[in-house]
Amino acid sequence: MKLTPILIGACSAMAISFAAQAQTLTIATVNNGDMIRMQGYTDQFTAETGIAVEWVTLEENVLRQRVTTDISTNGGQFDIMTIGMYETPIWGANGWLVPLDDLSEEYDAADILPAMAGGLSHDGTLYAAPFYGESSMIMYRTDLMEQAGLEMPDAPTWDFIKQAAAAMTDRDADINGICLRGKAGWGEGGAFITAMSNSFGARWFDENWRPQFDTEEWANTLNFFVEMMTESGPPGYATNGFNENLSLFQQGKCGMWIDATVAASFVTNPADSTVADSVGFALAPDNGLGKRANWLWAWALAIPAGTDDVDGAKQFIEWATSKDYIEMVAENEGWANVPPGARISLYENPDYQAVPFAEMTLESILTADPNNPTVDPVPYVGVQFAAIPEFAGIATQVSQEFSAVYAGQQSVEEALAKAQAIATEEMEAAGYM
Amino acid sequence: MACAVTNQRKAVNTLIAWAVGLLIFFPILWTILTSFKTEAQAISDPPVFLFFDWTLENYAVVQERSDYLRYLINSVIIAGGSTILGTLIAIPAAWSMAFVPSKRTKDILLWMLSTKMLPAVGVLYPIYLLFIQLGLLDSRFGMVIVLMLINLPIIVWMLYTYFREIPGEILEAARMDGANLRNEILYVLTPMAVPGIASTILLNFILAWNEAFWTLNLTAAQAAPLTAFIASYSSPEGLFYAKLSAASTMAIAPILILGWFSQKQLVRGLTFGAVK
Numbered sequence: 001m002k003l004t005p006i007l008i009g010a011c012s013a014m015a016i017s018f019a020a021q022a023q024t025l026t027i028a029t030v031n032n033g034d035m036i037r038m039q040g041y042t043d044q045f046t047a048e049t050g051i052a053v054e055w056v057t058l059e060e061n062v063l064r065q066r067v068t069t070d071i072s073t074n075g076g077q078f079d080i081m082t083i084g085m086y087e088t089p090i091w092g093a094n095g096w097l098v099p100l101d102d103l104s105e106e107y108d109a110a111d112i113l114p115a116m117a118g119g120l121s122h123d124g125t126l127y128a129a130p131f132y133g134e135s136s137m138i139m140y141r142t143d144l145m146e147q148a149g150l151e152m153p154d155a156p157t158w159d160f161i162k163q164a165a166a167a168m169t170d171r172d173a174d175i176n177g178i179c180l181r182g183k184a185g186w187g188e189g190g191a192f193i194t195a196m197s198n199s200f201g202a203r204w205f206d207e208n209w210r211p212q213f214d215t216e217e218w219a220n221t222l223n224f225f226v227e228m229m230t231e232s233g234p235p236g237y238a239t240n241g242f243n244e245n246l247s248l249f250q251q252g253k254c255g256m257w258i259d260a261t262v263a264a265s266f267v268t269n270p271a272d273s274t275v276a277d278s279v280g281f282a283l284a285p286d287n288g289l290g291k292r293a294n295w296l297w298a299w300a301l302a303i304p305a306g307t308d309d310v311d312g313a314k315q316f317i318e319w320a321t322s323k324d325y326i327e328m329v330a331e332n333e334g335w336a337n338v339p340p341g342a343r344i345s346l347y348e349n350p351d352y353q354a355v356p357f358a359e360m361t362l363e364s365i366l367t368a369d370p371n372n373p374t375v376d377p378v379p380y381v382g383v384q385f386a387a388i389p390e391f392a393g394i395a396t397q398v399s400q401e402f403s404a405v406y407a408g409q410q411s412v413e414e415a416l417a418k419a420q421a422i423a424t425e426e427m428e429a430a431g432y433m
Numbered sequence: 434m435a436c437a438v439t440n441q442r443k444a445v446n447t448l449i450a451w452a453v454g455l456l457i458f459f460p461i462l463w464t465i466l467t468s469f470k471t472e473a474q475a476i477s478d479p480p481v482f483l484f485f486d487w488t489l490e491n492y493a494v495v496q497e498r499s500d501y502l503r504y505l506i507n508s509v510i511i512a513g514g515s516t517i518l519g520t521l522i523a524i525p526a527a528w529s530m531a532f533v534p535s536k537r538t539k540d541i542l543l544w545m546l547s548t549k550m551l552p553a554v555g556v557l558y559p560i561y562l563l564f565i566q567l568g569l570l571d572s573r574f575g576m577v578i579v580l581m582l583i584n585l586p587i588i589v590w591m592l593y594t595y596f597r598e599i600p601g602e603i604l605e606a607a608r609m610d611g612a613n614l615r616n617e618i619l620y621v622l623t624p625m626a627v628p629g630i631a632s633t634i635l636l637n638f639i640l641a642w643n644e645a646f647w648t649l650n651l652t653a654a655q656a657a658p659l660t661a662f663i664a665s666y667s668s669p670e671g672l673f674y675a676k677l678s679a680a681s682t683m684a685i686a687p688i689l690i691l692g693w694f695s696q697k698q699l700v701r702g703l704t705f706g707a708v709k
Contacts (some may be wrong), residue, residue, distance in 0.1 A: 026654050028653070031667060031673070032668060032671060033670075033671050039498070054654035054655075055654070056665075057665035058661075058662075058664050058665060058666075059664055059667035059668065059670045060668075061669075062664055065649060065650070069557060069650060073561050073565060074565070075570060076565075077571060078653065095538070122624070187669075188669075242670055243668075243670070243671070243672055246671075247476045247478075247672055250473075250672075251476070251478055253478075260670065262586070263670075266672070272473050425582075
């Protein structure tokens, strides 16, 4: 029986599990540039503290599902989770996260940008430390703008953007005046149109949690978006998200692109971008109503309540989100590559102020207010989302209806009627109304 | 004349077969080619096919960033373990269904298959909670059990189909010669069904190798196989297609090589009993 030893060997191998090291942290994170860079410096942390680190890197949506399953079942698979502004207040309220209210004096928690600290807190208690933060802004081709005979103001209006987009569009040269997200998904096209709707005076819910898609403000938002994109956007924009637009912009096929501030380092990098030396920045547009179309987001490190190594996890978070970490990255890779948008001191640093997109990034972050995101009052926190558990499900469905409009499959009126019905049904079922 | 027509038809059929084969293989070929491009070339429009500066940089980056060997070993143990365990359970089950069927055999077969009709996400929470209780989260043993259970209906069905092609009289003769049940299955049935068993094992090994729902949701750092390795290179904020392609190529390479060397056995097994 030659099979017997093989089977015994196979079964033994299956039964053997790796013996845990003396102190090892398991960290779940996303595959974004700054996070990957941090993984490269992990040995430094281990050398300083003797704590080993195991990384579980996943795509954003997979990560979200994975960590949500784990934390809601108290699975204890991770000592630190990378989460965003949407999850943090909800999970903090549920008691799923360890409060970060006792970080060391040396860490200087007061140095965290107030907008970030506010979005990552619940009832005034910080539950996640921002590793990097972002808003959204306009990135535009200075050469095409000049050719069009226009000058981009620092704080343009939507009317100017529409006019400039039309002037920059050259279908024969495959240049689209403006590239925006149309892809379905609450974090893709849904995030953009929600932030845009804020500047048009629209909101997701009124003070009594009644959905607001039947209002004139939402109709104005969607009609304006569709008109502008039909006139000056790329073909098939209904399926374009961040990566698709980044690719178009880097290849010189977009006159303007309104998206995450973190994209600034990509489009100005000559190794990847063909237009690196002709990119300008401006604040996201407004309509004169007091709110701009920029969002606010942070990727932050949080400690799930199920971990058995809270002290080790806090040590890592203090290290990764510290001023020293930023300086270490700057020293090795330049100031343009440090994680942005988290600390006040970074923007006071003259070396960082010399980075072309630093000032506009900070201004964009400062003008987004998650506690007061819309023209009219709302009962929720969040700029491009409403921090309630039901939002992700509702917004995914609503953004699918909107994408169907962009793809020419239904009218704006039909989509808004469906969005109102979807949101009303879900909010009633959840007991808000 | 008749011969000329036949040859012409053969040529046309061959051409169509090649065209369909290439169409199916093209995404894999494109992934492999992209893995040798720079990130800028990977997104260039119009796309570059063969004439670009080939680079191994992506492989170097992936190798430096990830412990490929650990993911590979996990994949081999999980896919191999679940396939072996599943086959060991399925052979006697398929034997009993094929040679000593009861009036409920057909119903049992259908019921087994029906377990594949439920979307996996529907039982994620119960299985996750069960794994927490049993301490099986992020363990290779747990993954072997889960993947074995998932693929068991297919293994039983395939083996049952192959066994049905074997005349029962041969097994009867073996019994008359004094063979007990164990010897009957091991020394009479199994050697006759080798092509079928081999193709079942290969197909299920491939299915287990590529399984990406449970392997992503039930593993973390220790038991993560190559599916998690690929997932770690997918990014919604940043164009890392060349690196993602390099990771994908490294993940599919072992199974492609295995498939290449065993294709005769695989085809023979899959067409076993198809032509009378």
